[in-house]
Amino acid sequence: MKFSEELKLENEDIFTLIKNHPFVEGIGKGILSVDAVRHYVQADYAYLNGFMKTIGSAIGNANHRNDIAYFSALMQFSLHDEIQAHLCFCEYINVNYEDLQGQPLPPTGDHYVKHMMYHAQTGTTGEAISALLPCPWTYYEIGKYLNETWQVSDNHPFQIWIQCYANTKQDVEEMCERLDEHARHASEKEKASMKIAFRKSCQLEYLFWEMAMSTEEWPSLKEDINNE
Numbered sequence: 526m527k528f529s530e531e532l533k534l535e536n537e538d539i540f541t542l543i544k545n546h547p548f549v550e551g552i553g554k555g556i557l558s559v560d561a562v563r564h565y566v567q568a569d570y571a572y573l574n575g576f577m578k579t580i581g582s583a584i585g586n587a588n589h590r591n592d593i594a595y596f597s598a599l600m601q602f603s604l605h606d607e608i609q610a611h612l613c614f615c616e617y618i619n620v621n622y623e624d625l626q627g628q629p630l631p632p633t634g635d636h637y638v639k640h641m642m643y644h645a646q647t648g649t650t651g652e653a654i655s656a657l658l659p660c661p662w663t664y665y666e667i668g669k670y671l672n673e674t675w676q677v678s679d680n681h682p683f684q685i686w687i688q689c690y691a692n693t694k695q696d697v698e699e700m701c702e703r704l705d706e707h708a709r710h711a712s713e714k715e716k717a718s719m720k721i722a723f724r725k726s727c728q729l730e731y732l733f734w735e736m737a738m739s740t741e742e743w744p745s746l747k748e749d750i751n752n753e
């Protein structure tokens with residue numbers, strides 16, 4: 526069995542939790558709370574910046590030119606293509622995209638970016654790919670699942686969002702192949718680290734949806750004090 530197939534099998538529980546998450550269900554139904562969508566886009570804009578910076582760190586640690594070329598191509602999707610997914614949500618809540626940019630990451634998003642960055646800075650290229658892979662992989666699974674489950678017609682409010690990710694099969698397969706190539710040359714110890722990095726990223730993907738749904742914020746009394 527390929528290493529990527531092993532990872533999928535071992536983390537099927539989290540993939541299922543993600544597909545059944547109320548935010549994901551809301552995308553399928555075409556009904557989501559405005560606050561949750563606003564919170565998601567604000568956090569995801571900052572998260573994608575962190576994701577791309579993590580790729581930058583992985584490039585800094587890479588020993589092979591083909592990995593550098595791969596990482597640079599991987600960055601393009603987040604930098605360009607995902608804007609349409611965000612704009613789809615912005616249209617739904619009738620808010621300018623620019624107004625949702627530049628916000629700090631809420632606790633879960635902050636933890637997720639730092640987790641990926643840790644593996645990119647301290648681990649091997651295989652470990653960095655393991656930490657980064659759940660981002661494209663879980664979204665591809667969500668897009669595919671929603672496309673198969675709901676009638677996603679032209680007038681579905683989240684059609685563009687769903688198609689954006691449902692069409693990424695090839696990208697995910699390519700990333701899995703790259704991971705499998707690294708796993709073939711990895712020691713048992715390195716493969717164990719890769720598995721930990723992958724599972725935590727899957728779990729943080731789930732928690733990111735929770736974060737948006739609960740509009741998670743850093744705890745503080747300061748606003749209350751300022752408002753008194």
Ligand SMILES: Cc1ncc(CN)c(N)n1
Nearest residue numbers: 569572607660661664733
């Ligand atoms: C948190 C998160 N995870 C994954 C993706 C899909 N690239 C995303 N936009 N945001």
